[in-house]
Amino acid sequence: xxPDAIAGYKARYPAAFGPTRRQRAxxxxxxxxxxxxxxxxxxxxxxxxxxxxxxxxxxxxxxxxMFPPSSGGYxxxxxxxxxxxxxxxxxxxxxxxxxxLFVGFLAARNVNTSMLxxxxxxxxxxxxxxxxxxxxxxxFVRVVGLGPFAGVLAIFxxxxxxxxxxxxxxxxxxDRRQQEGIRATGANRPEELRYGILPQVFPVFLSNSLYFLxxxxxxxxxxxxxxxxxxxxxxADRIRLNxxxxxxxxxxxxxxxxxxxxxxxxxxxxxxxxxxxxxxxAGRFSSVDFIRGExxxxxx
Amino acid sequence: xxxxxxxxxxxxxxRAVDSVSLTIAPGELVGVIGRSGAGKSTLxxxxxxxxxxxxxxxxxxxxxxxxxxxxxxxxxxxxCAMIFxxxxxxxxxxxxxxxxxxxxxQRPTMRNLLGLFSEEDRAAAIRALDRLDMAPFCLxxxxxxxxxxxxxxxxxxxxxxxPAMLLADEPIASLDPRNAKRVMDALKxxxxxxxxxxxxxxxxxxxxxxxxxxxxxxxxxxxxxxPAAELTAAAAREIYAGGDEEDQxxxxxxxxxxxxxxxxxxxxxxx
Amino acid sequence: xxxxxxxNSTVAIVERARGEIRRQKRFQTILFVVxxxxxxxxxxxxxxxxxxxxxxxxxGVFTYIYDTAPTLHxxxxxxxLASWYWGxxxxxxxxxxTVLIAFLGTVFGAAGAFFLCFLASANLAPNxxxxxxxxxxxxxxxxxxxxxxxxxxxxxxxxxxxxxxIAIAIHSMGALGKLFSExxxxxDKGPLEGLRxxxxxxxxxxxxxxxxxxxxxxxxxxxxxxxxxxxxxxxxxxxxxxxxxxxxMIAIKQxxxxxxxxxxxxxxxxxxxxxxxxxxxxxxxxxxxxxxRG
Numbered sequence: 001x002x003p004d005a006i007a008g009y010k011a012r013y014p015a016a017f018g019p020t021r022r023q024r025a026x027x028x029x030x031x032x033x034x035x036x037x038x039x040x041x042x043x044x045x046x047x048x049x050x051x052x053x054x055x056x057x058x059x060x061x062x063x064x065x066m067f068p069p070s071s072g073g074y075x076x077x078x079x080x081x082x083x084x085x086x087x088x089x090x091x092x093x094x095x096x097x098x099x100x101l102f103v104g105f106l107a108a109r110n111v112n113t114s115m116l117x118x119x120x121x122x123x124x125x126x127x128x129x130x131x132x133x134x135x136x137x138x139x140f141v142r143v144v145g146l147g148p149f150a151g152v153l154a155i156f157x158x159x160x161x162x163x164x165x166x167x168x169x170x171x172x173x174x175d176r177r178q179q180e181g182i183r184a185t186g187a188n189r190p191e192e193l194r195y196g197i198l199p200q201v202f203p204v205f206l207s208n209s210l211y212f213l214x215x216x217x218x219x220x221x222x223x224x225x226x227x228x229x230x231x232x233x234x235x236a237d238r239i240r241l242n243x244x245x246x247x248x249x250x251x252x253x254x255x256x257x258x259x260x261x262x263x264x265x266x267x268x269x270x271x272x273x274x275x276x277x278x279x280x281x282a283g284r285f286s287s288v289d290f291i292r293g294e295x296x297x298x299x300x
Numbered sequence: 301x302x303x304x305x306x307x308x309x310x311x312x313x314x315r316a317v318d319s320v321s322l323t324i325a326p327g328e329l330v331g332v333i334g335r336s337g338a339g340k341s342t343l344x345x346x347x348x349x350x351x352x353x354x355x356x357x358x359x360x361x362x363x364x365x366x367x368x369x370x371x372x373x374x375x376x377x378x379x380c381a382m383i384f385x386x387x388x389x390x391x392x393x394x395x396x397x398x399x400x401x402x403x404x405x406q407r408p409t410m411r412n413l414l415g416l417f418s419e420e421d422r423a424a425a426i427r428a429l430d431r432l433d434m435a436p437f438c439l440x441x442x443x444x445x446x447x448x449x450x451x452x453x454x455x456x457x458x459x460x461x462x463p464a465m466l467l468a469d470e471p472i473a474s475l476d477p478r479n480a481k482r483v484m485d486a487l488k489x490x491x492x493x494x495x496x497x498x499x500x501x502x503x504x505x506x507x508x509x510x511x512x513x514x515x516x517x518x519x520x521x522x523x524x525x526x527p528a529a530e531l532t533a534a535a536a537r538e539i540y541a542g543g544d545e546e547d548q549x550x551x552x553x554x555x556x557x558x559x560x561x562x563x564x565x566x567x568x569x570x571x
Numbered sequence: 572x573x574x575x576x577x578x579n580s581t582v583a584i585v586e587r588a589r590g591e592i593r594r595q596k597r598f599q600t601i602l603f604v605v606x607x608x609x610x611x612x613x614x615x616x617x618x619x620x621x622x623x624x625x626x627x628x629x630x631g632v633f634t635y636i637y638d639t640a641p642t643l644h645x646x647x648x649x650x651x652l653a654s655w656y657w658g659x660x661x662x663x664x665x666x667x668x669t670v671l672i673a674f675l676g677t678v679f680g681a682a683g684a685f686f687l688c689f690l691a692s693a694n695l696a697p698n699x700x701x702x703x704x705x706x707x708x709x710x711x712x713x714x715x716x717x718x719x720x721x722x723x724x725x726x727x728x729x730x731x732x733x734x735x736x737i738a739i740a741i742h743s744m745g746a747l748g749k750l751f752s753e754x755x756x757x758x759d760k761g762p763l764e765g766l767r768x769x770x771x772x773x774x775x776x777x778x779x780x781x782x783x784x785x786x787x788x789x790x791x792x793x794x795x796x797x798x799x800x801x802x803x804x805x806x807x808x809x810x811x812x813x814x815x816x817x818x819x820m821i822a823i824k825q826x827x828x829x830x831x832x833x834x835x836x837x838x839x840x841x842x843x844x845x846x847x848x849x850x851x852x853x854x855x856x857x858x859x860x861x862x863x864r865g
Contacts, residue, residue: 006423009430016396016438017422038678041671045732045813055728062727080617087614094611130842131835132806134718138823143631148618157632222718225810229618232718236810239722247723255714287588294584348768371772378770388765392783401779405770412771413778454765461769 066248078234078250082257084148085230088223089216089261092155097209099160104167104205105193111171122168128161133219137228148229155216155223163212170204171197210265217261221254231257301325302347302465302496307356309342316342318520319356326464329491330498331511331528334539339520340500344467347498348382349373360464378405381458385470387450391443395434395453398442399425402460421460428456432486448479455486466490468499472506484510504536639832656833662818666841668732669814672807673800675736680743680800681793684709687744688751689777695755697773706752713745717803721812732813739800739807747796754788755781791853798849805838815841 010017019027071078105111107125112118136154144150179196187195224232231254238246302324309317317339324330332340345351347358349365358365360376368376381402389398403421404412411417429435432452437445442453451471458466468487472480488510491497501507507514508528516524516531516539524535614620641655656662687705689695696702717738724734763780771779808816815838822830 001420001423001427005427006419009423009426010419013426013435013438016426017419018417038675041675045668045671045675045736047733047736051728051731051733055724055733059724059727062723083613084617087617090610090614091618091620126843127839130802130839130846132802134806134809135819135835135838138809138819139632139635142823143635144627149620152618152620218714218716222716225718225722235719236722239726242726251715251719254719255711258714287592290588290591291584294587295581298580298584350764350767374770374772376770377768382765382768384761384765384768386761388761388763388768390762390766390780390783391759392786393779397779401766401771401775402769404766404772404775404779409772409774412775457765457769 062244065242065244068245069248069252070245071249072243072246074234074246078231078253081224081231081234082253085220085224085232086217086257086261088148088151088155088230089213089220091152092220093159093209093213093216095152096156096159096163096212097205099156100163100167101205103160103164104171105197107164107168108171110174110176111193111197122165125161125165125168128157129165131158133158133216134222134226137223137226141227146227146229151220151223151228151230154228155219159212159216163208166208167201167205170201170208174200207269210269214258214262214265217258221258301361303357303359304347305357305359307343307346307358308354309339309346309351310354315520317346317353320517320520320522322515322522322525324496324498326496327491327494328496329488329510329512330496330515331507331513332498332500332515332517333502333504333507334517336502338517338539340517341469343517344382344469344498344500348377348380348467350377350382374405378461379463380465380467381461381463382467382469383451383454383458383471385473387447387454389442389450389453389457391441393442394439395429395442395445396422396425396438398453399429399438399456399460402457405461424460425456428459429453431459431489432456432482446479448475448482451475451479451483452486455483455490459490463495465496465498468497470500470502473502480506504531507531636832639828641829641832655829658818658830658833662815662834662837665808665815665818666837669804669808669816669841670801670845672732672735672739672804672814673797676739676743676804677793677797677800679736679740681747681789681796683740683744684747684751685789687748688755689781691748692752692755694758694760695777695781705748709745709748709752711745712741713749715742717742717807718810721807721810725811730811730813730817735804735807735812735814738812739803742803743796743800747792750792751785751789754785754792758784794849794853798845801845802842805842 014020018024103121103125106117106121109118112121133154136158137151140150140153140157144153174197178200179192182192182196220230220232221235222232224230224234225236227233231250235247235250235254238244238250302322304320304322306319306321307317308315308319320339320343332343334340342351346353347365349358349368353366356366360380365376390401397415400417400421403417403424407417407421426435426438429438432455434449434452434456437449437453442450445453451474455471466487471487472483475483484506487497487499499511501511508531511528514524514526514528514531515522516535518539523538524531641651643651643655687709690697690701691705691709693702696705720738720741721734724737728734728737758781762784763776766776766780804814804816806816808814808818809820811817811820815834819831819834819838821827822834
């Protein structure tokens with residue numbers, strides 16, 4: 001193509017020939033601002049070459065000493081601590097689910113019709129949620145002392161905050177017509193909620209709770225770092241003592257435990273979802289067939 | 301000169317293309333016709349090397365296309381442009397960039413990735429769009445255009461590749477009659493510029509109206525090969541009914557309603 | 572019912588059907604109850620739970636809040652507040668650093684995830700071995716909690732924010748990498764085929780065929796991750812990795828009760844603020860344009 005032809009097209013469709021000078025200037029300015037802010041952040045956070053260099057050196061040292069992993073003779077102690085971790089997650093999530101079942105209704109706009117009450121509940125839950133489980137752990141260690149019980153309470157409280165909000169949202173999304181149908185029969189308010197809403201939202205509750213059991217197992221592994229029971233205590237302790245081979249073993253144990261819980265909870269979820277379908281499967285008891293058969297026999 | 305020798309493609313359960321041998325001279329406009337599932341689409345995809353043949357050979361002017369790998373394979377695809385039934389544009393990119401992607405192979409990868417296109421590339425893209433009356437849309441997102449407009453963008457992309465050959469896989473099957481005609485006319489213009497065009501078509505009328513040569517496929521095999529004039533009713537029955545008496549209805553449809561109209565089932569592809 | 576019903580009445584038949592259903596489910600129900608009871612008993616035993624301490628724990632929170640709450644008098648409110656927040660300048664600075672830690676952690680985590688996600692997607696990876704290795708690497712990075720990484724990096728890089736940044740970056744990379752590659756696996760393959768047919772190579776296919784499709788989703792996941800990372804950065808200081816958490820830890824270790832409530836309150840406000848801002852940004856930038864997944 002001749003330069004003239006190119007110039008001709010350029011004159012007819014200037015915008016097709018790339019960004020204008022002003023657009024380009026904005027883009028470059030944006031990129032420079034981003035890079036400058038990143039550099040500022042590095043400086044403000046005390047990144048120095050010396051620190052990075054020495055750190056990488058020490059990190060290499062850590063990795064060298066991690067292998068082979070070893071229990072240092074404390075294997076069963078670690079397994080017990082791991083059990084403690086899972087127990088904390090199980091108890092915390094279960095208790096929180098039960099409490100959230102009730103609080104969830106209070107946090108739903110269509111159930112808690114008092115505007116003031118609704119906002120009070122919602123804001124309280126927001127505050128509870130914005131405090132991390134680990135900080136709750138710190139607080140409960142002050143309150144009930146070191147040990148797994150503090151961890152259970154920490155998981156319990158922070159999950160009440162999150163689960164209630166999720167449950168409340170599920171209730172708000174529920175189909176109103178079912179509730180109306182129950183109300184039309186002359187049912188009172190608790191009956192309305194029990195039969196008009198709960199059947200709709202219960203599966204959502206259950207799958208949320210199971211999901212939280214998984215994620216709480218992860219949180220529980222670190223609660224021990226602040227003394228709230230579980231494997232995290234040993235982990236922090238071994239790191240302090242530079243026992244890197246044991247640290248490695250503990251991390252491996254954590255990974256195994258977390259994936260085991262993931263697997264179990266996924267299996268439970270699948271079986272719960274699958275049950276509805278399996279009910280109609282061949283070979284299972286069919287109440288319709290049974291009643292039809294009996295009635296025709298009775299008539300005969 | 302494109303030569304196919306015993307080209308075969310097996311999928312898990314079926315043989316999609318069964319030892320197809322063809323010789324296509326430069327400057328032909330070949331229409332490949334046949335029912336859905338006859339292997340037309342698989343054949344074209346093998347020629348562009350989007351899928352690898354199970355056996356057989358593709359030869360283009362003495363070059364063994366089936367043996368190409370890496371950069372040479374990319375070069376082959378660039379010379380052998382292709383357009384698709386579902387257009388296969390990137391909907392979130394503007395028309396301009398979609399057309400410029402036809403130039404990728406001729407340019408350094410790094411400049412492509414950074415989006416640095418020369419004025420000459422841009423002018424070529426606009427010229428191609430202009431020939432298809434699509435230049436005013438060049439800064440719109442491709443996804444916001446109608447099907448017929450998208451197909452014209454796809455043709456513009458193929459044109460900026462300066463291809464030796466253009467493969468069109470059911471280019472009008474998803475379009476309404478008016479757009480279908482515009483697209484077929486565009487293919488004809490490209491053919492008149494000296495590019496070999498191989499075009500999969502669902503319909504007899506369109507093939508008769510536009511193509512210099514017709515290849516009929518049924519169940520993966522070539523069952524007819526000759527000029528449009530030689531395509532008798534008996535030959536057409538063979539292509540569409542595949543010798544199967546029960547499929548007369550399909551054949552009737554092939555003869556009558558399958559002109560430049562929209563495919564009743566656009567999702568049904570030959571692969 | 573006192574009156575005996577004839578065995579062929581509809582009521583009796585339905586009751587028999589109900590009994591049959593219950594009998595068939597009985598085994599499952601019993602098994603479930605036994606397993607659950609055993610699990611809870613074991614958990615209660617291991618977790619050292621007792622009802623007495625439960626009550627103690629419950630009321631202890633209020634005692635704790637009461638203990639850490641500042642003494643504020645209406646008459647001297649200004650002075651009281653000033654003495655409660657005596658360290659406000661330092662704490663605000665630490666809070667700002669917390670945001671910076673989250674920013675850098677998110678930027679580098681997202682960058683790492685961006686480069687690895689294409690190699691980890693089943694439909695885009697150049698070969699299976701690369702995909703397998705990348706996926707395992709991402710899995711390891713997200714399964715190990717941030718705090719554990721932070722503990723190790725605090726040893727390696729000395730206490731301070733850099734350890735926190737690196738820990739958060741690695742964990743974010745793992746979490747985002749998984750989400751990104753799931754987005755990649757759900758893309759429309761048509762545009763990719765179209766590009767391949769023009770002779771584009773792998774990099775060009777990714778850049779022009781994949782990235783335009785997935786970028787809006789990537790951006791919204793990254794923004795969400797930034798919010799999560801602010802929470803993480805706020806607590807990561809507990810193990811010495813910088814930010815406001817470190818101040819909180821000092822206050823707790825030295826029993827400065829009023830400082831504890833002051834700092835926790837600041838964290839709460841900061842998190843709520845960021846949540847709100849994040850929600851607004853997501854609505855404005857992505858809004859209806861956010862393609863639904865799946």
